[in-house]
Each structure stands twice: as C-alpha cells, then as structure tokens.
C-alpha cells in the first residue's frame with residue numbers, strides 16, 4: 001500500500017466559487033485569531049481532503065432489531081466472503097460515544113494502475129466507486145467501441161462533467177478510480193430501448209477499497225456518515241413523541257429517528273420530490289419502522305392556515321397546526337460542498353448562494369411547528385458560513401425564544417469564526433472537518449491534553465493509560481477523516497407569537 005497521501009487533484013471549481021470559498025476561510029475574524037498564512041494553509045488542506053474519500057466507512061446498525069455486537073458478527077461473516085478481501089478479516093470498530101455505528105477502515109490509496117480500454121463514468125458515479133460501490137450502468141458515459149461483458153476495463157471519473165453519453169472515447173479532464181470487469185457490453189448500455197439498470201462494471205482493483213453495501217444485510221446496516229448519525233442523536237427523540245423531519249429524503253435520518261424511538265410514537269417525514277418520498281417509504285419498510293409517515297410536500301408551506309384548513313387533502317398529514325411537534329429536524333437543502341469525495345462542482349456562485357434564503361424560509365416553518373420547550377436541530381452538509389454559522393446568528397436574532405443548547409454527543413469541532421458568534425456560542429455548535437481545528441476558537445476538546453478532558457456524560461471508568469491514548473487517537477482520526485459537515489444548532493425554547501413573521 002502506498003503511504004497515505006493526496007493522490008487526486010483538488011476539486012475542479014469555477015474560479016469565482018473557489019475565490020468565494022477562499023474569502024470565507026480567510027475571513028477577518030479567523031485571520032485575526034490564527035494568522036493569514038495558517039488560515040490559507042488550512043483552506044488548501046481542506047480542498048485536498050475534499051477530493052479524497054474519508055478513511056472510514058461508517059454504517060449505522062439497526063439496534064431496534066438486533067444488538068450491535070450480533071450485527072457486527074454477521075457483518076464480519078459477510079465481509080469475509082467478499083472476494084476483494086480474499087477471505088481475510090478487516091477490523092470493524094465501534095465508537096465509544098455513538099453506540100449504533102460500526103466503522104470500517106478504507107484501504108487506500110492502493111497502487112492500482114490504469115490499463116486500457118477506458119470507461120468514463122459521471123463524477124457522482126466516480127465518487128461512489130471511491131466509497132466502495134460498483135459502477136451502475138446509468139453512470140457510464142463512455143465505453144470502448146467493442147466492449148463486451150467479461151472485458152477488463154479501467155474506470156475514470158469525468159470530474160468536469162464534459163463527456164457526452166455514448167462517446168467512444170474522451171480526451172477531457174478525467175481521474176482514474178480503479179480497474180474492473182464489464183458486466184455488460186457497450187450495446188446493452190447505450191442501445192437499449194428500456195432504461196438501463198444494474199451493475200455495468202464490477203470493480204476488482206479500486207484505488208480505494210471499501211465494501212460495497214449494495215444488498216448487504218439491508219435491514220440491519222445503513223450506510224451513513226458519522227456526522228449524519230450524530231444529528232439524530234443530538235435531536236434526542238424519545239419513544240411516544242411526535243417528531244417532524246422537514247427535508248427527509250432518502251430517509252437516513254428519518255429512519256434513525258424512528259429507531260431511536262424504538263418504533264413508538266410518530267415520525268412525520270416531508271420531502272418535496274415525490275420519487276424521493278418513495279425512497280423514504282422503502283427505507284422505512286426495509287428497516288421495519290412503521291412509525292414513519294412520509295408525505296410529498298413543500299415544507300415552507302407546512303403550517304396550516306385558515307385557507308389550507310378548508311382545502312386540506314390529507315388526513316393527519318401536512319399542513320399542520322402550529323406547535324404540533326415535540327422535536328423538529330431541519331436537515332436543510334444546501335450547497336453540499338462538504339460531501340466527500342468531491343472532485344468537481346460545476347455550480348455557479350449564484351447557485352451556491354441561493355440556499356440561504358430557502359433555508360431561512362424553512363427555519364420559519366420549523367419554529368412555528370415546534371411545541372413550547374421543544375427541540376430543533378439545524379444541520380447541513382456544506383462548509384460555507386452563510387449556510388451554517390450565519391444562519392445560527394440570524395436565527396438567534398430573529399427568534400428570541402430560541403436558545404442554543406449543548407449537543408450530546410459532541411464529537412465534531414466547534415463552529416467557525418466569521419459570523420459574529422461569541423466563542424461560547426461557537427463551542428455549542430458542531431462542525432466536522434477533516435482539517436486540523438478550523439474554528440480558531442481556543443480550547444478544542446480534541447486538542448486538550450488528556451488529563452484536562454472532561455469524560456463524556458455517561459462514560460464508564462477511565463481506561464488503562466495506554467488504552468486511553470489509543471482511544472483518543474482513534475477518535476480524533478475518525479472525527480477528522482469524515483465528511484465535512486456543517487454546523488448543527490440545537491435549540492430549545494418556548495414558541496411565542498412574536499417570532500412569527
């Protein structure tokens with residue numbers, strides 16, 4: 001195995017987008033705290049990390065169905081049978097603060113070398129391959145003229161989105177993601193009258209090796225990044241409660257919330273795209289959670305008005321009266337710039353900036369639907385201040401009844417300087433970053449010496465000296481290697497008429 005290093009180029013971004021991001025990460029407040037050079041170098045490091053996959057694959061296990069240890073053993077047996085591991089065992093790690101996840105180290109970068117012929121896949125498909133997937137036929141853009149099932153091929157990702165579907169070759173910017181064996185011929189992929197489905201290339205020699213979770217113990221394991229799992233824990237749903245997930249598809253967090261409630265109570269899941277709502281229903285069924293009710297609905301209009309009451313079409317469904325829910329999750333649509341790996345994004349600056357107003361509209365609805373004393377969690381999977389810390393500052397200003405509360409568990413870093421939040425407020429936010437501490441706020445718990453660290457609530461007796469260090473290192477590595485995730489705001493508070501606009 002090669003020494004772990006950056007092997008892919010930084011993500012291809014439009015110049016104005018790259019400049020915008022650089023301005024965010026070298027903002028005045030941050031530079032005053034850490035210095036210009038340090039801020040610049042952290043930003044460059046962040047870009048390098050973004051084009052690479054995380055070092056761990058994280059799966060959430062269905063502890064409402066079976067104990068985590070039993071699921072781990074079943075997973076171990078399945079992985080042993082995968083040809084890519086040659087019958088060997090790969091470690092399956094637990095996380096001491098998040099009991100319902102298992103972590104599998106990603107092996108790579110491996111010394112795989114491109115051979116010919118070449119197959120070009122879309123950037124999203126290429127990203128999925130780097131996280132362990134095989135190539136599904138709809139993701140294939142270009143294949144050699146005479147490619148037939150059984151041929152060995154090299155797979156490249158079209159990082160700038162320039163390759164036309166059906167091309168026989170491609171000279172644009174491409175990144176090698178591994179070698180595989182064609183499961184279909186070129187004609188099956190491009191000349192079929194029916195929409196093409198199924199695996200097109202089975203990866204046998206990927207640059208990054210992690211298991212394909214396609215159809216692997218579907219009712220017991222759910223592929224989900226650690227920060228996403230943390231979100232539902234922070235929301236803290238309890239059996240019997242009524243919880244709203246406002247932007248829910250495909251239902252990763254919805255199903256987690258249902259599992260944490262042990263299937264007792266009601267989880268209402270909304271999404272505005274009907275095909276995606278079907279995915280929520282399928283996932284709820286696979287994970288055996290019938291407390292989930294999914295509706296296709298625009299969440300900005302989810303509060304019942306006089307007019308809506310008259311024309312209300314769905315019994316018990318949206319729109320809902322004010323103060324209907326004990327807890328509300330706003331996992332907002334966002335610019336998604338924290339997803340890893342991400343080798344390129346063709347979005348304009350205007351598109352990236354378009355999310356803040358939509359998130360604010362959704363936030364207004366969230367607050368109105370929350371019961372007095374209820375809990376609201378706001379999360380994104382992007383890195384901008386505008387969609388994270390600035391939203392928190394705006395929300396605290398706009399809704400005086402909301403207060404920031406500590407998060408449990410808190411395993412990410414703190415919020416980032418630049419939105420005018422105090423250090424105490426930033427410490428209450430959770431920003432996951434693969435780079436050394438991004439916040440510029442002193443006192444990051446991960447950087448404190450072990451003896452000054454407060455044990456997490458509920459932690460058992462301290463481990464023996466050597467083990468302690470080992471756990472800390474694992475923690476730190478896991479935290480830093482994961483997908484960059486935005487700030488999470490947990491808000492408590494009585495709802496009150498004055499906050500309505």
Ligand SMILES: C[S@@+](CC[C@H](N)C(=O)[O-])C[C@H]1O[C@@H](n2cnc3c(N)ncnc32)[C@H](O)[C@@H]1O
Pocket residue numbers: 228246247248249250251252253254270271272273276297298299300331332333334
């Ligand atoms: C970040 S994704 C949600 C991921 C999901 N929470 C999970 O964990 O699986 C954001 C979702 O918001 C949906 N969305 C965007 N605007 C919306 C709106 N106005 N109302 C409801 N859903 C919306 C998108 O269709 C998308 O599925």
